[in-house]
Amino acid sequence: MYHSNGNYQAFAHPKKPEGVEGKSAYLVGSGLASLAAAVFLIRDGQMPGENIHILEELSLPGGSLDAAVQPENGFVMRGGREMEEHFETLWDLFRSIPSLDTENATVLDEFFWIAKEDPSFSHARVIENKGTRMATDGQLTLSKKDIKEVLALVLMTEEELNDKKINEVFSPEFFESNFWLYWASMFAFEPWASAMEMRRYLLRFVHHVGALADMSSLRFTKYNQYESLVKPLIHYLQEHNVQFQYNTVVTNVVVKKEEDKKIATLLELVVDGVEQNFYLTEDDLVFVTNGSITESTTYGSNLAPANPKHELGASWALWKALAEQDTDFGRPEKFCENIPEANWVISGTITLTDDRVLPYIENISKKNPHSGSIVTSGPVTIKDSSWFYGYSISRQPVFKAQKPNETIVWVYGLFSDKKGDFVKKNITECSGIELCEEWLYHIGVPTDEIHDIAANAANTVPSHMPYITSYFMPRAVGDRPLVVPKGSQNLAFIGNFAETDRDTVFTTEYSVRTAMEAVYTLLNIDRGVPEVFASSFDARTVLETLYYLNDQKGLAEMDMPLVDRIVEKEALKKIRGSYIEELLKDANLI
DSSP: OOEEOSHHHHTOOOOOOTTGGGOEEEEEOOSHHHHHHHHHHHHTTOOOGGGEEEEOSSSSOOTTSOOEEETTTEEEOSOOOOBOTTOHHHHHHHTTSBOSSSTTOBHHHHHHHHHHHSOOOOSOSEEETTTEEOTTTTOOOOOHHHHHHHHHHHTSOTGGGTTOBGGGTSOGGGGGSHHHHHHHHHHTOOTTSBHHHHHHHHHHTGGGGGGTTTOTTOBOOSSOHIIIIIHHHHHHHHHTTOEEEOSEEEEEEEEEEETTEEEEEEEEEEETTEEEEEEOOTTEEEEEEOOOSSTTOEEOOSSSOOOOOOOOOHHHHHHHHHHTTOGGGOOTHHHHSSOOSSSOOEEEEEEEOSSTTHHHHHHHHSOOGGGSSOSSSSOEEETTOTTOEEEEOOSSOSSTTOOTTOEEEEEEESOOSSBOSSSOSBGGGOOHHHHHHHHHHHTTOOHHHHHHHHHHSEEEEEEEOTTTTGGGSOOOTTSSOBSSOTTBSSEEEESTTSBOSSOOSSSHHHHHHHHHHHHHHHTTOSSOEEOOOOGGGOHHHHHHHHHHHTTSOOGGGSOOOHHHHHHHHHHHHHHTTSHHHHHHHHTTOO
């Protein structure tokens, strides 16, 4: 497996791998990583679809990319995904998946068209004081010291950041900046999270620093992620005769070691409650999605909170069983144990059934939710919320089954260890009505109207996700297994707990990238996997980022010591009329 960039390899079709007809694939889990791997096995590996088996513990596919109508509760989404133009492997995948809604178009075509017709733009990224836009919204408010600390972090190696937390590499004042407010609420970072992952995010998304406040760089699906992304993938795979086996828990993959080789030889399964063994050969490829952020989710209702009690979950138990066999298979306990209490575990899906709240939404986001346009363009963060509460409103309808009078709102709180401001409880103790009440209070609905709306004009379903921030647990090099561990002949790890270079977790891109790298490695496909977008290596992007980190100031306006200013003036004389001067002008630095 190797990486490439540009169009030359992107548009090429690889030759059929030798002996692929005699191989089979077993994919543990049916989340995005497994579904993508199955597509790449068919499209690029040219493996017969009937040789591909997807083993899912639940009764439906999709993994964390879910959205459903629960008969007893109503509409439920545990979360959503923010995407951007440079998710290279994601778009490589969806360019081949036919749309289910638009004739003679792919999912990528549909995605591209809707983003052009209805681009993302936030008119209020942060609010406070019951629905008032934060006065400094749009500014990053980083001090010179903060900027130095950001630059120092990106220049460190990953080995230097082993087990380091973000609050161990930044001073307390950094966490008072708008930059951190935007960053934490958009990506779900906490001060205790991995500094290593923070560094990756800074490098990976350096080209979006200028859009942190208005979120104009983001791209969203037409409907919820399940209907827009998962269903077309399922249809494609079923059309190619891929075998889906539900209610199947893989409890272990037995790996045999022969000198420097690692060979998966046995799947230990529980199918519909019955234990089974399935023996493997080297021609049976096994793709394991190890760990899951939505494993062991529980749901509440309008009247009841979600139950916080939970089991470890099958995906974590499987990873632990694999890790006991070989240290190369990672350290799952680093991610699923000792998660801090001050973390995000609760989200809520609010279904409004009349229009009483819509004027308050429109006052903040300048969009009528019934217009069909994207409303908030990502999260609206409530700065003075004790829960660090936020909400997001996508294009309506979010669900195809949604009625014209219904509006779907998704809420989440990043601090689970504090009492609310209107509802004097921790977010984990709240019913759906109470989650809705807290949100209504913060967007400015009069207090004497709040309970009636939350109880009689809304239905809110809480979701408790004990592992939702486990991607960001402090880690060291080697804590996650390589996509294809050293010496592995037929075993690969896929998803956001597998290790690949430079890319960032909690993204659809990471799931698809690991899937593509796994398939290309095990089948030896001779086509480059698109490399992670290299914006951090682009001098133009770096200079532009310097401009935005300093709140759109030129070099002459930056708070620099006198000596630096003298050097700056002497340097500017020498570059006058040069390409460097042109770059600085393009970045608005001079």
